[in-house]
Amino acid sequence: MEDLESVAFGIITFSGDGRSYAIEAIREAKNGDIEKAEELMKKCGEAFNMAHNMQTELLTKEAQGDKVKLDLLFIHAQDHLMTGLTVRQLAEEIIDLRKDLMKISNKN
Template identity: 50%
Template sequence: MTDERMQIIMGLIMAGGNAKNCAVEAITAAKNGDFALAEEKLKDANQAIVDAHNVQTDMLTKEAQGEHTEIDLYMVHAQDHLMTGITFVDLAKEIIAVYKRLDEEGK
């Protein structure tokens, strides 16, 4: 495996992990009533997803141009991390909305 390929894979894993971590931090902030911090953490999570999406777009472009991307356990693992991160971000948005609603109803 080339260093370039390993960098791509590790970048996807890190982006997914960062997105998940920021989403969890956003939920915790909302739970504590700090909705500004929750929104900031969601923005950070979304940026991690965008960064990974850009890598994927580059891979898809190269594939369309005839440069085949090898699919191995490393790539599957990277994609799994990314999808988990995306799922966490989506769920965090819903949980934060619930916390906001409970906060508004409690006032």
């Protein structure tokens, strides 16, 4: 396992990437490019999977009795992960709403 600082920076990086993909996907959906939005959401999911895997590795270590020292950097990483996941969920909902609006517009 990497040192905690490296893991924290990894979680921050992957979470930031995931959040950025989600925001970009919302913009693409807003511009009517649902295919591009869905492609970006796939990248978003991949980035968050990487961050989650790093987090899970630490949780497993802790569960096995190897205490993980928590510091401000790691708490910051967790904050990035959790807020990023929230942005991802909202992006999924916004894209779905955009799809619905496009269907309604195409019927009229």
